[in-house]
Amino acid sequence: MNPRPELLTLFAGTFGILLVASIAGFLLHHYVARGEPHRVVDSFRERVGWWWVMVVLLGLAFTLGKVGVVVLFWFVSFLALREFVSLTYTRRGDHWALAAVFFFFLPAQYVLVARGWYGLWAVFIPVYAFLTLPIFAAMSADTTRFFERTAKLYSALMVCVYCMSCVPALMTLRIPGFEGGNLLLIAWLVLTVQSSDVLQYLWGELKGKTPLAPALSSSKTVEGVVGGIFAATIVGTALSWLTPFTLVQAAGMALAVNLMGLFGSLVLSAIKRDRGVKEWGTSFEGRRGMLERLDSVIFAAPVYFHLVRWGWQA
Amino acid sequence: MDTIRFTKETLAASAICGFARLLTGARAIWRGCAPAAVQRIYYGNHTSHGDFVLIFASLPGDLRAHTRPVAGADYWNATPLKRWIANDVLRAVMIERQKREGAPNPVEQMVEALDHGDSLILFPEGTRNTTDEPLLPFKSGIFHVAQARPEVECVPVWIENLNRVMPKGQVLPIPLLCTLTFGTPLRAAPGEERDAFLDRLRDGLVALAPPPG
Numbered sequence: 001m002n003p004r005p006e007l008l009t010l011f012a013g014t015f016g017i018l019l020v021a022s023i024a025g026f027l028l029h030h031y032v033a034r035g036e037p038h039r040v041v042d043s044f045r046e047r048v049g050w051w052w053v054m055v056v057l058l059g060l061a062f063t064l065g066k067v068g069v070v071v072l073f074w075f076v077s078f079l080a081l082r083e084f085v086s087l088t089y090t091r092r093g094d095h096w097a098l099a100a101v102f103f104f105f106l107p108a109q110y111v112l113v114a115r116g117w118y119g120l121w122a123v124f125i126p127v128y129a130f131l132t133l134p135i136f137a138a139m140s141a142d143t144t145r146f147f148e149r150t151a152k153l154y155s156a157l158m159v160c161v162y163c164m165s166c167v168p169a170l171m172t173l174r175i176p177g178f179e180g181g182n183l184l185l186i187a188w189l190v191l192t193v194q195s196s197d198v199l200q201y202l203w204g205e206l207k208g209k210t211p212l213a214p215a216l217s218s219s220k221t222v223e224g225v226v227g228g229i230f231a232a233t234i235v236g237t238a239l240s241w242l243t244p245f246t247l248v249q250a251a252g253m254a255l256a257v258n259l260m261g262l263f264g265s266l267v268l269s270a271i272k273r274d275r276g277v278k279e280w281g282t283s284f285e286g287r288r289g290m291l292e293r294l295d296s297v298i299f300a301a302p303v304y305f306h307l308v309r310w311g312w313q314a
Numbered sequence: 315m316d317t318i319r320f321t322k323e324t325l326a327a328s329a330i331c332g333f334a335r336l337l338t339g340a341r342a343i344w345r346g347c348a349p350a351a352v353q354r355i356y357y358g359n360h361t362s363h364g365d366f367v368l369i370f371a372s373l374p375g376d377l378r379a380h381t382r383p384v385a386g387a388d389y390w391n392a393t394p395l396k397r398w399i400a401n402d403v404l405r406a407v408m409i410e411r412q413k414r415e416g417a418p419n420p421v422e423q424m425v426e427a428l429d430h431g432d433s434l435i436l437f438p439e440g441t442r443n444t445t446d447e448p449l450l451p452f453k454s455g456i457f458h459v460a461q462a463r464p465e466v467e468c469v470p471v472w473i474e475n476l477n478r479v480m481p482k483g484q485v486l487p488i489p490l491l492c493t494l495t496f497g498t499p500l501r502a503a504p505g506e507e508r509d510a511f512l513d514r515l516r517d518g519l520v521a522l523a524p525p526p527g
Contacts, residue, residue: 086491098488
């Protein structure tokens with residue numbers, strides 16, 4: 001299968017934009033921040049760095065086709081799950097339930113997705129995993145905070161595995177007249193939703209005044225969110241040439257995924273606040289964890305998958 | 315100057331450290347000192363058999379080559395595989411935890427390793443802590459070693475979460491993020507009493523533990 005020409009154009013364009021952003025970040029670091037730590041400049045450079053990682057990894061996965069995409073998101077799911085479970089309350093009695101989550105339900109979900117067995121993967125976690133996990137916990141005969149522990153494992157699986165697996169599931173849709181273009185559907189989703197993150201941040205820095213949800217997030221402002229989602233919807237519409245959508249459909253779809261993305265980051269912030277931490281288990285001090293970076297993709301993916309499936313699949 | 319050689323031991327060491335990172339993230343926080351090539355005794359809280367592997371894996375590669383864990387011979391000599399990992403791969407200083415007639419003196423073994431220029435990883439509690447207390451009482455071995463070589467720094471390392479990765483009695487580890495917080499180095503003062511020194515070591519380590527809750 002030859003790569004679609006749109007994909008090459010897209011990657012070339014993204015590389016160009018990132019190159020400009022990296023140079024800008026370098027100049028800002030040396031001439032505005034004068035090589036010192038600087039909140040806005042450092043945050044900008046960190047975000048640009050993440051975009052490089054994301055684009056390079058997606059590019060590598062895309063060259064390997066469906067298997068590459070499935071394996072990439074499997075690994076991302078693993079990292080997200082590791083962060084999520086690290087921050088939740090578990091007891092020694094949960095050991096086998098946790099082992100089942102990491103070593104059975106996580107891989108099995110991705111294998112089912114790769115096989116395109118929609119009828120099973122769509123219910124595998126919300127029915128069968130949810131039935132099995134409390135059985136493990138009950139067998140351990142430890143009833144302390146039982147209900148809470150079960151609910152937390154459910155959330156972990158839904159957020160980190162089920163929702164995330166809807167991204168590679170896009171590879172299995174069959175859209176008439178769009179054969180071989182499924183990678184473009186993924187590229188469109190990731191670019192639109194992740195650009196919404198950046199644009200909300202930029203608008204918030206420039207125009208932000210009114211806090212949107214002070215109990216959840218100190219950085220989100222009404223101005224930032226409205227401006228950022230509006231701008232990212234324009235980005236998604238402008239990228240409609242990647243997709244089987246018309247301009248109007250692309251605008252509607254972009255608005256839907258961007259709104260879901262916003263709710264995703266609010267929900268994950270709420271969970272973080274509940275656990276009394278500022279950041280999901282980060283790999284370095286001051287860096288965002290996998291869940292922070294992908295919270296919006298996670299919530300947008302299932303809605304996007306089903307909209308495309310119902311609207312465009314044969 | 316060492317030359318880098320690829321033997322099955324160095325490959326196994328890389329594989330073990332890579333696995334530990336994949337499983338736990340092994341995130342090192344250098345709060346009280348920098349990862350410098352200074353001769354040190356890294357001492358930590360002991361909650362799992364994976365403890366010294368994790369400290370080992372969180373050190374930068376150049377320090378790792380000159381750092382030897384101190385391991386209990388009764389556990390690590392129990393099977394040929396464990397013996398190979400402990401002796402040949404991780405170059406552990408194998409000590410007898412129970413006093414036995416004719417057994418080498420653990421303090422002398424540790425001092426000898428220091429005299430070869432290596433740093434040590436040591437768990438002064440002596441056994442894994444499964445209680446709700448942050449630390450068990452320290453054994454006095456570290457005091458005798460620190461008195462014998464007072465120029466060596468004792469660096470506290472608080473390991474958080476590893477007891478959840480592999481609870482005592484389980485064989486299958488669960489992937490969870492662990493952090494290792496390296497604290498401010500301590501040295502034995504001339505003529506310092508044993509209990510006073512052990513208390514200082516203990517306080518230095520407990521100070522790194524996250525607040526309960």
